Amino acid sequence: MSNSATNQGKNITDQQAENITRVEELSYELKVDQVMTKELITVTPETEMKEALEIFRKNRISGAPVVKNDELVGIVSIEDLIHCLQHNDLDSRVAKYMSTKLLTVRNTDPIIEALKLFVNSHFGRLPVVDENSKLLGIITKGNITRGLLAALQHDYQEEEVRRYRASHLFEDIESDRSSLILRYTIKQGDFTHGGAASSAIKRALLRLGASPQIARRAGIAVYEAEMNLIIHTTHGGIIRVEIEPHQISINVFDDGPGIADIDQALRPGYSTATETVRELGFGAGMGLVNIQRCVDSMRLESIVGKGTSLKLKILLHDQEVVGEGITTSKE
């Protein structure tokens, strides 16, 4: 949680590194007054140390600001009490043992400022003041930990809410037949981005509440089709996905060169791909075969010189419907 862990170059796992990144971001986003303790328990310089001890014990706290005439004059902690006990001096006043070298943070500071002070000093708590140095609260490492955990929890919930909203999309809109259409333009020869559209489609389906199996089938089918557009077309093509509660319709079309013999193209192992394409792990004549295995229906039409159209359908059964949030089975 503390920044020192990264700075000191200790061995941290990648998982931790990932978490620290988000926590660090939050350390800059969260403000001190969002996490500090506002219900203040204070003592005065005239309070006897034995009273202070009793106050700490009753309230289960380990330190308190010392206030005189509404002004912060010091801070007294368990450590000070221990010093006092060593001298068997519990009858003396807080003023004698409190620390007056005060480090404070402002209520509007990000919590990273408090963290820095905690790291660079041995203090366990810092008084929080406003621009007029008026005492507003107190902040401890525990406050920061709890604040960060609450914020992380909140982040997590936001993703859940997003997913929930998407999965209720169709429920919230009234029509005789609602559908969501996603369109992607694929460039010929763009191997670097090959699969980006399929990736987006798979993610959209998962967010809409499709089962992992359905999202996987659609993803694989569209991916093969997307690679076909990149490898075989003259100018690339379009992927159009229409999502309805009961089915996913995928249309992939291009404007050439077209397929001369469709039966031949559908035969496993038949390919016209170049060596370069094969080196990428494609072009072994399995693409269309793979697509066929992943969908409920496939229609391939082509006119040489004009273009090719591939129409796929994946049917969703009751337990798999997307967008209605009724029974989105997640394994």
Add this chain to the structure above:
Amino acid sequence: MIVSELIDLIKGKLINKNADLAREVKGGCGADLMSDVLASIQPEAVLLTGLCNPQVVRTAQMADVAAIILVRGKVPPQETIDLAESERIALISSPFGMFELCGRLYQAGLHSLEMPVSDPDCSCEK
């Protein structure tokens, strides 16, 4: 087996640092032909391959692959690393060859998650 145990087993080097090391690996699949992978691999497998291009990561993502092992100490191009990072799929480089790796993993209890070619069922659980 989880990804971090897998890395130890193959003397592997994790290339993308943000991968989920606690992810469960249920079996394996080895191929250089991505269409073969898409046709045969079942979810949550580790994919062993000699290919290093970004399509390996895309394929892995589409097929719900748990981790990718690049055989013979191959170092992928930056686009591949970037993609693995954004998809948070573990990309691991191992000094061993394909055969040795398959053997090690099989011996450690990871079995094949490749569907037989003759299987008329759809590889993607239709």
